[in-house]
Amino acid sequence: MSAHGGGKAILAAFLANMGIALAKLIGWLLSGSASMLAEAVHSIADSSNQVLLFIGGKRAGRHADRAHPFGYGRERYVYAFVVGIILFSVGGLFSVYEGVEKLTHPHELSADWWWLPIVILVVAIVLEFFSLRTAINEANQVRVKGQSWWQFIRRSRSPELPVLLLEDTAALIGLVLALAGVSASVITGDPVFDAIGTLAIGVLLILVAIVVGIEMKSLLVGEGATADQLDTIIHAIESGDDVEKLIHLKTLYLGPEELLIAAKIGLPTDKLLGDVARDIDEIEGRIRAAVPDARVIYLEPDVYRRSDADKPPTEAFVFPSSD
Numbered sequence: 443m444s445a446h447g448g449g450k451a452i453l454a455a456f457l458a459n460m461g462i463a464l465a466k467l468i469g470w471l472l473s474g475s476a477s478m479l480a481e482a483v484h485s486i487a488d489s490s491n492q493v494l495l496f497i498g499g500k501r502a503g504r505h506a507d508r509a510h511p512f513g514y515g516r517e518r519y520v521y522a523f524v525v526g527i528i529l530f531s532v533g534g535l536f537s538v539y540e541g542v543e544k545l546t547h548p549h550e551l552s553a554d555w556w557w558l559p560i561v562i563l564v565v566a567i568v569l570e571f572f573s574l575r576t577a578i579n580e581a582n583q584v585r586v587k588g589q590s591w592w593q594f595i596r597r598s599r600s601p602e603l604p605v606l607l608l609e610d611t612a613a614l615i616g617l618v619l620a621l622a623g624v625s626a627s628v629i630t631g632d633p634v635f636d637a638i639g640t641l642a643i644g645v646l647l648i649l650v651a652i653v654v655g656i657e658m659k660s661l662l663v664g665e666g667a668t669a670d671q672l673d674t675i676i677h678a679i680e681s682g683d684d685v686e687k688l689i690h691l692k693t694l695y696l697g698p699e700e701l702l703i704a705a706k707i708g709l710p711t712d713k714l715l716g717d718v719a720r721d722i723d724e725i726e727g728r729i730r731a732a733v734p735d736a737r738v739i740y741l742e743p744d745v746y747r748r749s750d751a752d753k754p755p756t757e758a759f760v761f762p763s764s765d
Contacts, residue, residue: 449499451606454576456492459485459613462566469562472555475627476544477620477639478562480537484616484647485566487533488609491525495602498522502697512738515697516662522601523658529609530651537644544637556628563621570617574610581607586670595653597668599735600698601661605654612650616643667693667701671733675703678732684721686710687746701735708746718743 463485470478498521506513581603585594595604623639626632667675672693679688690706707725709718722741729736 449496451573451577451580452492452495452499452602455573455606455610456489456496458569458573459489459492462569463489465562465566469555469559473559474549475559475624475636476540476549476633477623477636477643478559480540480640480643481563481566481616481620483536483540484533484613484643487528488613490532491528491605491609494521494525494528495605499602512696512702513700515695515700518601518698519658519661522605523655523662525605525609526651526654526658529612529647529654534644534646534648534651537640537647539644541637541639541641541644544640545634548633548637550631550633559624560621560628563617563624567614567617567621570610570614574607574614577603577606577610595657599661599665599668599695601658604657608650608654612646616646619643619646661695664694666695667703667733667735671701671735674732675729675736678728679705679707679725682721682724682728684709684724689744689746695735696738699735700737701733702738702740703729703736704740704742706742706744709743711745 463482466478466482466485469475470482495518498518501521502513502515502517504514504517581594584598584600584603585591589597591607595607598604619639619642623636623642626635626639666672672691675693676688676691679685679691685707687708688705689708692704694702696702709721713721722743725741726739729739
């Protein structure tokens with residue numbers, strides 16, 4: 443997986459979540475804490491999500507073929523969208539259900555193992571913090587200077603790092619909520635606080651899943667180059683003496699780090715075909731040097747006509763009839 447795909451962050455998150463999930467399951471079995479069960483399911487869902495992100499990255503690396511002439515880059519978007527669905531259903535809805543169940547049928551914590559969920563949650567918070575820090579370090583390698591984290595999540599064309607950042611942040615907040623719920627139940631002896639913590643975790647996961655789903659849907663439908671990339675592409679095209687005017691430009695991300703660029707460019711009318719071909723090669727070279735994500739480029743040479751110029755008479759392009 444490419445550097446943009448956050449391979450280290452995916453591995454760190456997977457290992458942390460598997461260890462945390464096992465510890466939470468043991469804590470739930472011994473203590474009976476609803477928050478621990480919700481958090482265990484959350485960690486299991488997160489672990490499966492990391493596997494899906496890894497599979498998506500591998501499948502996206504397949505070569506283009508006749509059925510998919512532009513390659514399989516959007517596989518990463520598909521698998522990231524599935525991650526959002528899992529967060530919503532397995533993580534969020536299950537936690538909400540478990541919270542409602544414990545509110546209607548309260549279950550006190552075990553008198554002998556009341557301390558275990560607190561210890562596990564504190565250790566899990568530390569492990570999750572290191573997982574989030576790994577994701578942040580990976581994201582900082584590709585995040586534009588001065589760009590906020592919310593802008594990075596909204597504008598990134600690579601799905602893995604934004605999903606991991608949202609996942610790990612939600613996991614860290616969820617652990618704090620679970621710790622607060624369990625601690626309040628231990629202090630007061632009222633299991634309702636544990637159930638409220640479970641409900642809060644479920645609502646949090648549903649909100650994060652909705653954000654992930656919206657972002658991945660936008661990428662699946664098809665997003666173009668960012669505003670900065672567009673400015674760079676336009677400058678790369680018009681910076682040479684070989685172009686009179688950029689007439690038309692459209693871009694589309696075929697997958698992360700795979701940008702399609704289609705442009706109609708105005709060239710001098712007196713140039714020979716061979717010179718036009720060399721000019722197009724030069725322009726493509728400038729675009730690729732300025733925007734490394736530009737993998738597929740189609741340039742159509744044309745004659746630039748100003749919109750305020752006099753329109754030619756009909757006879758200039760329509761042959762009159764013989765009569």
